[in-house]
Amino acid sequence: MIAALLSVTASAANQQYHLSYTSTSLYGGTPWNIEADFTGQGDGDVIRKLQFSSLKIAGLAVNSIDQLMPMYGDLGEAVLSFSGKSNDFWLYGHGPLVDASLYSYTIKPMSEPYSLNGVLYYDDDNHAPGGIGLSDRSINPSWVITAVPEPKTYGMLLLGVGILGAYARRRRAV
Numbered sequence: 147m148i149a150a151l152l153s154v155t156a157s158a159a160n161q162q163y164h165l166s167y168t169s170t171s172l173y174g175g176t177p178w179n180i181e182a183d184f185t186g187q188g189d190g191d192v193i194r195k196l197q198f199s200s201l202k203i204a205g206l207a208v209n210s211i212d213q214l215m216p217m218y219g220d221l222g223e224a225v226l227s228f229s230g231k232s233n234d235f236w237l238y239g240h241g242p243l244v245d246a247s248l249y250s251y252t253i254k255p256m257s258e259p260y261s262l263n264g265v266l267y268y269d270d271d272n273h274a275p276g277g278i279g280l281s282d283r284s285i286n287p288s289w290v291i292t293a294v295p296e297p298k299t300y301g302m303l304l305l306g307v308g309i310l311g312a313y314a315r316r317r318r319a320v
Contacts, residue, residue, distance in 0.1 A: 160185040163193065165226075167289035169265060178204045178265060180248060183294075191227045193291070198237055201248065203265060208246045211239035217251040226250070228291050230261045 167180040183200045186193035201208040214224050216234045224235035231252065238247035250263040 159187070160195065160197075161188055162294040164292050164294055165289060166292075167263070169263070180204075180265065182248070186226070188293075191229050192232050193226050193228070194223060196224050196226060196235060201237065201239065201246070203244065203246050203248070206244040206246070207241045208239040208244060209241045211237060217249055226291070230263075230289060233261050233263075 163184055163186060165180070165182040165184065167182075169178045169180070181200075181202045182198055184196055184198040186196045196214055198211050198214060201211060214235060214237045216222065216224050217236050224237075226233050226235055230250070233250035233252055235251075236247065236249040239245075247266050248264070250261055253262050
């Protein structure tokens with residue numbers, strides 16, 4: 147019963163996640179590494195209510211994330227999935243040396259979909275002629291999303307281990 151309540155509470159609360167993505171370009175470019183930290187609410191394979199706190203593309207930090215919005219889906223909100231098969235988000239922002247966007251959306255909803263992912267960044271904020279612009283699109287991403295435990299989770303684990311230890315010690319004494 148308690149486990150069920152904890153499960154329901156955890157699924158309704160925002161969870162911290164980390165996204166690691168390596169591009170595989172349709173155009174044969176050099177793969178890029180992308181790292182992002184965000185919070186969201188897990189709902190099966192899909193994470194909803196996305197709030198990105200950091201984004202790094204090829205090692206360059208995008209410090210100010212301006213907007214996160216759905217690309218094309220009918221869900222009416224930006225979503226991201228663990229499997230990469232139900233995505234609909236577009237994120238962009240600015241950093242001191244980079245202006246970048248990252249997006250992903252499902253090409254064929256309600257089937258065995260392909261996910262189209264894109265990255266676009268420039269080495270300056272002005273998109274000036276002579277600025278180096280790089281873009282990438284890939285199908286079926288090779289990304290990894292991991293949940294990041296919060297400090298209170300560690301506290302709950304230590305408390306649980308302490309209670310079990312006290313119970314075992316008490317039982318041994320009897």
